Amino acid sequence: MPMNIKEVARLAGVSTATVSRTINGSDKVTTETAERVKRAIEQLKFYPNTNARALGSGKSSLYGLIISDITNPFFPELVKSFEDMAVQYGQEVLIANTNYDKHRMEHCVVRMLQRKVDGVAIMTSEMEEHLIDELSSRKIPLVFLDMGTVQRGISNIAVDYPAGIDAGVAYLRELGHEHIGFISGPLNLVPAQVRHKGFMKSMRRQGLTVDKSLMQEGNHRMDGGHDAMARMLKSKRRPTAVMTSNDVTAIGAMGAIYEHGLKIPRDISVVGFDDIAMSAFTQPALTTVRLPRDEVARVAFRALYGTQNAATAKGVEYRIEPKIVIRNSTGPVRG
Amino acid sequence: MPMNIKEVARLAGVSTATVSRTINGSDKVTTETAERVKRAIEQLKFYPNTNARALGSGKSSLYGLIISDITNPFFPELVKSFEDMAVQYGQEVLIANTNYDKHRMEHCVVRMLQRKVDGVAIMTSEMEEHLIDELSSRKIPLVFLDMGTVQRGISNIAVDYPAGIDAGVAYLRELGHEHIGFISGPLNLVPAQVRHKGFMKSMRRQGLTVDKSLMQEGNHRMDGGHDAMARMLKSKRRPTAVMTSNDVTAIGAMGAIYEHGLKIPRDISVVGFDDIAMSAFTQPALTTVRLPRDEVARVAFRALYGTQNAATAKGVEYRIEPKIVIRNSTGPVRG
DNA sequence: CTGTTAGCGCATTCAC
DNA sequence: GTGAATGCGCTAACAG
Numbered sequence: 016m017p018m019n020i021k022e023v024a025r026l027a028g029v030s031t032a033t034v035s036r037t038i039n040g041s042d043k044v045t046t047e048t049a050e051r052v053k054r055a056i057e058q059l060k061f062y063p064n065t066n067a068r069a070l071g072s073g074k075s076s077l078y079g080l081i082i083s084d085i086t087n088p089f090f091p092e093l094v095k096s097f098e099d100m101a102v103q104y105g106q107e108v109l110i111a112n113t114n115y116d117k118h119r120m121e122h123c124v125v126r127m128l129q130r131k132v133d134g135v136a137i138m139t140s141e142m143e144e145h146l147i148d149e150l151s152s153r154k155i156p157l158v159f160l161d162m163g164t165v166q167r168g169i170s171n172i173a174v175d176y177p178a179g180i181d182a183g184v185a186y187l188r189e190l191g192h193e194h195i196g197f198i199s200g201p202l203n204l205v206p207a208q209v210r211h212k213g214f215m216k217s218m219r220r221q222g223l224t225v226d227k228s229l230m231q232e233g234n235h236r237m238d239g240g241h242d243a244m245a246r247m248l249k250s251k252r253r254p255t256a257v258m259t260s261n262d263v264t265a266i267g268a269m270g271a272i273y274e275h276g277l278k279i280p281r282d283i284s285v286v287g288f289d290d291i292a293m294s295a296f297t298q299p300a301l302t303t304v305r306l307p308r309d310e311v312a313r314v315a316f317r318a319l320y321g322t323q324n325a326a327t328a329k330g331v332e333y334r335i336e337p338k339i340v341i342r343n344s345t346g347p348v349r350g
Numbered sequence: 351m352p353m354n355i356k357e358v359a360r361l362a363g364v365s366t367a368t369v370s371r372t373i374n375g376s377d378k379v380t381t382e383t384a385e386r387v388k389r390a391i392e393q394l395k396f397y398p399n400t401n402a403r404a405l406g407s408g409k410s411s412l413y414g415l416i417i418s419d420i421t422n423p424f425f426p427e428l429v430k431s432f433e434d435m436a437v438q439y440g441q442e443v444l445i446a447n448t449n450y451d452k453h454r455m456e457h458c459v460v461r462m463l464q465r466k467v468d469g470v471a472i473m474t475s476e477m478e479e480h481l482i483d484e485l486s487s488r489k490i491p492l493v494f495l496d497m498g499t500v501q502r503g504i505s506n507i508a509v510d511y512p513a514g515i516d517a518g519v520a521y522l523r524e525l526g527h528e529h530i531g532f533i534s535g536p537l538n539l540v541p542a543q544v545r546h547k548g549f550m551k552s553m554r555r556q557g558l559t560v561d562k563s564l565m566q567e568g569n570h571r572m573d574g575g576h577d578a579m580a581r582m583l584k585s586k587r588r589p590t591a592v593m594t595s596n597d598v599t600a601i602g603a604m605g606a607i608y609e610h611g612l613k614i615p616r617d618i619s620v621v622g623f624d625d626i627a628m629s630a631f632t633q634p635a636l637t638t639v640r641l642p643r644d645e646v647a648r649v650a651f652r653a654l655y656g657t658q659n660a661a662t663a664k665g666v667e668y669r670i671e672p673k674i675v676i677r678n679s680t681g682p683v684r685g
Numbered sequence: 686c687t688g689t690t691a692g693c694g695c696a697t698t699c700a701c
Numbered sequence: 702g703t704g705a706a707t708g709c710g711c712t713a714a715c716a717g
Contacts, residue, residue, distance in 0.1 A: 019710055030688045035712060043686055060484065065464040066401040066410070067710035070693045075401070085426040086627070094420055098447060102454075107461065110445050112433060119437075126442065129400040149395065237631050270631040292421070296572050296605040298633040354694055365704045370696055378702060402694035405709045689716080698707080 018061060027055035038063055069131060077107045078319055079127040079135035083115050087235060087263055088291040089308065093138060096312030104320060106133075113141050115201070115235075124149060134319035137162070138311075140204045156322035157330075158315050161206060165330040170318040172311060172333045176206075177213040179304040179337030180258065183286045184217040186302075186339055187256045191348035192284060196229035196254035198243040198264050207235075210260050210288070229254050233264045240267025248275050255283060255348045262287035262294050262303055269297065269344070280346035290340050299343035306337045353396060362390035373398055404466060412442045413654055414462040414470035418450050422570060422598055423626040424643065428473060431647030439655060441468075448476050450536070450570075459484060469654035472497070473646075475539045491657035492665075493650050496541060500665040505653040507646060507668045511541075512548040514639040514672030515593065518621045519552040521637075521674055522591045526683035527619060531564035531589035533578040533599050542570070545595050545623070564589050568599045575602025583610050590618060590683045597622035597629050597638055604632065604679070615681035625675050634678035641672045 020038075024031045029048060036044050037052040044052075055061075069075040080097055082090040094110060101108045109130060111123035120141045127135050128149065134156040142162065150157055151168055158170040165171050187195055197214045200207030211230070218225050228250035233239035240259060247254065248271065259265040265287030272283055279285055279299055287294060287303035294301040314333045322328040355373075359366045364383060371379050372387040379387075390396075404410040415432055417425040429445060436443045444465060446458035455476045462470050463484065469491040477497065485492055486503055493505040500506050522530055532549045535542030546565070553560050563585035568574035575594060582589065583606065594600040600622030607618055614620055614634055622629060622638035629636040649668045657663040 017710090021710080031711080032689080032713085033687060036687090039712085045686065048687085062460055062463040064405070064466060064710050066404040066466065067693090068712075069401040070399070070405055070695090071710075071712035073693070073712090085420075085429055086423075088421075088423065088426075091420040091423075091426050095447065095449075102457070112430065114430075122437070125397055128397045131399060131401065237627060241631070266628070266631050269633065270635075273633055292572060293601070293628065296576070296601050298604065298608055300605075352694090356694080366695075367697080367704060367706095368702085371703090374696080380702065383702080399694050402709090403696075405711090406694075406696040408696090408709070687717085689714105691712105691714085693712085694709105696707105696709090699705090701702105701704080 018059065020061075020063065023052065023055045023059055023061050026059060027052045075131045075133055076105065077109055077130055077132045078316070079109045079111060079130075079132040081111045081113060081120070081123050081135060081137045081139055083113050083139040083141065084235070085110075085112050087261075088293055089261065089263070089289050090138070092291065092308040093312050096309040097136065097316055100313060100316040104316075106320075113139055115141060115204075117141050117143065121146060127155075128153070134158070134322065136315040136319060138315070140206050156319050156328070158318040160311060160315070165332045167329050168322060170322065170330040170333065172314055172318070172335060174306060174335045174337065176210050176337070177216065179288065179306070179339070180210060180213045181217045181220070182337075182339040183258050183288075183304050184214070184221055186341070187258070187284060187286065187345065188221050188223070190256075190284065190345060192256040193223055193348075194226065194229070194252060194254050194256070195223065196226075196231070196247050196257040198231050198233045198240055198247070198257065198259045198268055200233060200235040200260040200264070202232050207260060214258060226250070226252065233260065233267070235261055235264060237263050237267035237270075240264030241271045244268035244271035245275075248272070253283075256286070256345070257283060258286045258288075260288055262289040262291045262301060265301055265303070266293065266297055269301075279344050281349065284345040286345060288337075295342070297344070302342045302345040303340050304337045305340045306335065310335060353394065355396075355398065358387065358390045358394055358396050361394060362387045410466045410468055411440070412444055412465055412467045413651070414444045414446060414465075414467040416446045416448060416455070416458050416470060416472045416474055418448050418474040418476065419570070420445075420447050422596075423628055424596065424598070424624050425473070427626065427643040428647050431644040432471065432651055435648060435651040439651075441655070448474055450476060452476050452478065456481060462490075463488070469493070469657065471650040471654060473650070475541050491654050491663070493653040495646060495650070500667045502664055503657060505657065505665040505668065507649050507653070507670060509641060509670045509672065511545050511672070512551065514623065514641070514674070515545060515548045516552045516555070517672075517674040518593050518623075518639050519549070519556055521676070522593070522619060522621065522680065523556050523558070525591075525619065525680060527591040528558050528683075529561065529564070529587060529590050530558065531561075531566065531582050531592040533566050533568045533575055533582070533592065533594045533603060535568060535570040535595040535599070537567050542595060549593060561585070561587065568595065568602070570596055570599060572598050572602035572605075575599030576606045579603035579606035580610075583607070588618075591621070591680070592618060593621045593623075595623055597624040597626045597636060600636055600638070601628065601632055604636075614679050616684065619680040621680060623672075630677070632679070637677045637680040638675050639672045640675045642670065645670060
């Protein structure tokens with residue numbers, strides 16, 4: 016037995032158009048008939064077929080959300096906020112993981128295309144030009160997290176990473192640290208490079224010299240932070256403080272420091288980046304530079320929701336300022 | 351300019367039916383014509399419309415994955431493995447968060463219904479009977495994580511929580527602990543109750559007495575673990591060891607222990623449950639009972655993929671045995 | 686305000 | 702092996 020709008024129409028004694036109208040909250044339906052239709056819907060436990068709806072209307076009410084790695088706590092928090100926005104505005108979210116893999120990214124974009132999403136929030140950096148074109152040439156509104164240039168239908172959420180890193184370095188400098196290490200993300204990714212360069216620049220601005228052996232590459236995951244720190248601890252002059260490209264890396268690094276028999280912050284101070292929920296619960300609690308995920312998510316959603324048509328709307332550049340959060344993983348350098 | 355199967359057909363000089371066939375890999379197409387069609391598809395950068403496909407065929411190639419809280423590290427790891435399976439088998443995944451909220455759960459189920467998913471993996475417990483019926487009465491294959499009973503089209507992945515908890519308690523007993531606390535999940539949820547009772551039973555079996563003031567309720571999140579532990583530390587006789595309902599709770603509890611000026615495991619031993627990635631990196635590394643997410647995800651996927659039709663296939667009961675992982679958060683009780 | 690009708694893009698019968 | 706025609710369930714004109 017088919018379960019569709021037709022059955023509802025029959026039971027309610029109206030046409031399918033009227034059913035469709037009441038479902039979509041059209042004001043051109045008598046309260047009375049609307050009631051009758053609603054009762055029928057309830058009685059039949061009818062739920063409109065999303066696929067048919069999208070086909071008929073041309074709108075999917077779906078936003079794509081592309082992230083690198085759902086396993087990195089930064090992203091789930093972002094996803095959650097984005098979803099909350101979507102629920103609030105009656106939209107749906109299609110989540111796609113790239114696993115930091117360009118090939119997989121292509122797969123993600125294809126999915127978006129096939130589902131005819133109304134917009135895509137690209138919160139990752141494994142994005143090649145031709146894939147962006149594939150989306151934007153189809154007039155799909157896009158919003159990036161700190162990537163690329165603003166254009167027609169393409170917005171960007173610019174994060175002032177240099178300022179954030181600068182705040183971290185300045186704070187360490189205040190505490191007397193001069194020998195500061197840095198663990199970056201994978202350097203084949205642009206954002207990781209940006210933070211990496213931002214750190215070096217910041218060091219020079221503070222009148223400090225960068226020791227190459229204290230510049231280590233991680234992978235934005237715990238194991239990468241751990242291994243990078245282990246390498247760093249083998250260098251001749253051990254750092255008195257370390258900054259990392261994200262909190263997960265910092266947590267991994269802290270593990271390596273302890274394994275080395277050292278104490279935080281007594282022997283080495285550690286500063287993270289992101290301020291994931293976990294960071295307040297590490298031992299000691301992690302000093303970090305906060306990048307507010309809920310704000311990023313809200314801004315991203317609004318950017319898409321406001322740009323219903325990429326053909327006419329021009330993109331907007333939003334700005335997010337990270338702020339340092341001082342906890343207990345940092346302390347004065349030991350005389 | 352419309353971009354559809356018709357355009358492809360025209361460019362390739364064939365009918366839409368032939369295009370459809372080659373897309374779906376039908377063997378009733380000459381290699382030659384297929385090649386021609388494929389070239390046309392590539393040239394036009396054509397991607398078949400998923401909505402139309404689902405509508406026409408009646409199959410969505412979509413599996414629903416319902417989880418409680420994407421912010422709890424347990425779930426992203428599960429999601430990732432499930433997605434990997436899906437990619438491998440050419441399926442898609444629709445993720446839905448309940449936020450531990452029954453109302454939101456209803457919303458999730460409705461989404462599944464509307465999208466005509468081919469099956470749903472329900473990895474959470476905020477599931478009411480009538481919602482299950484709504485799904486199963488529509489012949490949608492279901493698989494639960496340790497919930498409910500196996501029926502026609504409904505499978506279950508049974509986790510032997512009691513055995514897992516028993517292993518933890520036994521290990522603590524070996525170390526000389528007798529005064530052991532437990533932090534549960536929210537007790538309005540069945541699985542939390544199961545573990546709660548499992549702990550009490552296990553204690554008795556080991557000949558230990560349960561101290562009510564050492565049985566505290568958390569919320570499966572860090573803050574809940576923290577607060578529960580803080581409450582427990584106020585009791586007259588402080589526990590020498592604590593077990594928790596999941597790792598996130600344990601991490602929160604560890605924070606509270608440190609804040610209280612105590613050392614782990616010197617003053618208090620801590621045992622978690624799940625073995626999330628983070629647990630190997632806490633300070634000290636967390637002893638925990640491992641519930642293999644990748645295995646759960648794979649089994650869940652297979653359960654759905656194998657049960658293409660809930661009308662004929664009977665459900666299967668799968669079993670997963672958690673195993674204790676000994677790290678450094680546990681030690682002998684102090685004389 | 687309500688009903689009729691014509692697609693939306695594709696899969697899937699049938700014929701050939 | 703290929704093409705023409707029908708229908709999936711719904712929305713959106715267009716009448717009335």
